[in-house]
Amino acid sequence: MATIGDVARRAGVSQSTVSYALSGKRPISEETRRRIERAIDELGYRPHAGARALATARTDVIGLMAPLRTGVDVHVIMQFVAGVVTGASRSGYDVLLLTQDEGVLDRVTSSSMVDALVVMDVENDDKRLPALERSRQPAVLIGLPADPHGLSCVDLDFARAGAVAARRLIDAGHRAIALVGSPVEVVSRHTSYAERMTRGFVGACEAAGVTYLVVPTAASAAGAAASVDRVLGMMPEVTALVVHNEVALPHVISRFREAGRGVPEQVSVVAVCPEDVAVSMPVPVTSVDIPAEAIGRIAVEMLTGLMADPARGEVRLVSPRLTERGSVREVSAPSGGTVTGDPAAATP
Known part of the structure; x- marks a missing residue:
């Protein structure tokens, strides 16, 4: 492997001159720079990453905090990760995944391991925020806490997503609607997206005066079956569902079919999930798509902007987009409605 000394000898200059050419710390003549670049190409020299970091105070690495906590859907997490990795690569950065x-x-913020951080699985009152605020490395949150502490955030506007999904069913004439939501573990941690989703759904139902029910659901076949049984027991007149649980979605549809309620003939469904999940169902599901990869790329775009100008902090919420796929049936709507709900379940 070629060394900086080999490059210096081939170019006929000192090692310090090669170092200045690589770091840009001191000006050198254009002729000397060309000789050094030609020597680097001929020898296939690659600067040592650690030495480069010491010389430039940069690592060209973005840290991605994606803690794999109970209740998270790894499939969706990896879509966000793919977006971050793609965006980082386009900007000349590697990604250090911290699970x-x-x-x-x-450990990360007190060292020189990374130049900046993207932080996922954000809670309403996230304990990591004060440390991120004090950190010398800029950070972007994928999620929106109750108090962002001046940090930059990007996410789907889940409150609007919940409202959009509910209103689609309300506009179709449904007056008894259940939200099959995130796992209990996610809700009990007060994870930001789950609470915002529930708030938007409940707000739309109450504004329309329809009956609603919110049921946290384990991300499994057994959890989906238990939630469907609970919905049918508490709201036998249910005709529509909003499902915000990618793992449970196919099992929810299957359990309703076993109960003699097919989709969309007897039960209409709107999911809030990534597009690939919605189209992979036996019955393609109308959905508010979660653009996970796009949000990951936006997070890196915001992060590189912060590294150039730390005063560029912002909160960016992506507007929800509903895609029709035929899982909502139009029904005749009776006038008025009654809000019964399950207050304990409706408030995570």
Whole structure:
């Protein structure tokens, strides 16, 4: 492997001159720069990453905190990760994936491991925020806490997504609607997206005066079956569902079919999920699509902007887009309606 000394000898200059050419710390003549670049190409020299980081105070690495906590859907998490990796690669950065939670943030922010951070699985009152605010590395959150602490955030506007999904069913004439939501573990952690989703759904139902029910659902076949049984027991007149649980979605549809309620003949469904999940169902599902990869790329775009100008902090919420796929049946709507709901379930 070629060394910086080999490059210096081939170019006929000192090692310090090669170092200046690589770091840009001091001006050198154009002729000397061309000789050094030609020597680098001929020898196939690659600067040592650690030495480059010491010389430039940069690592060209973005840290991605994606803690794999209970209740998270790894398939969806990896779509966000793919977006971050793609955006980072386009901007000349590598990505260090951090899947643990305890102690990792302090270790990363107190060292020179990364130039900046993207932080996922954000809670309403996230304990990581004060440390991120103090950190010398800029950070972008994928998620929206109750108080962003001045940090930059990007996410789908889940409150509007919940409202859009509910209103699609209300506009179709449905007056008894259940939200099959995130797992109990996600809800109990007060994860931001789950609470915003529920708030938007409940707000739309109450504004329209329709009966609603919110049921946290384990991300499994058994969890989906239990939630469907609960919905049918508490709201036997249900004719429509909003499902915000990618893993449970196919099992929810299957359980309703077993109960003699097919989709969309007897039960209409709107999902809030990535597009590939919605189109992979036996009955393609009308959905508010979660553009996970796009949000990951936006996070990196915001991050590179922050590295250039730390005063560019912002909150960016992506507007929800509903795609029709035929899982909503239009029904005749009776006048008026009654809000019964399940207050305990409706408030995570």
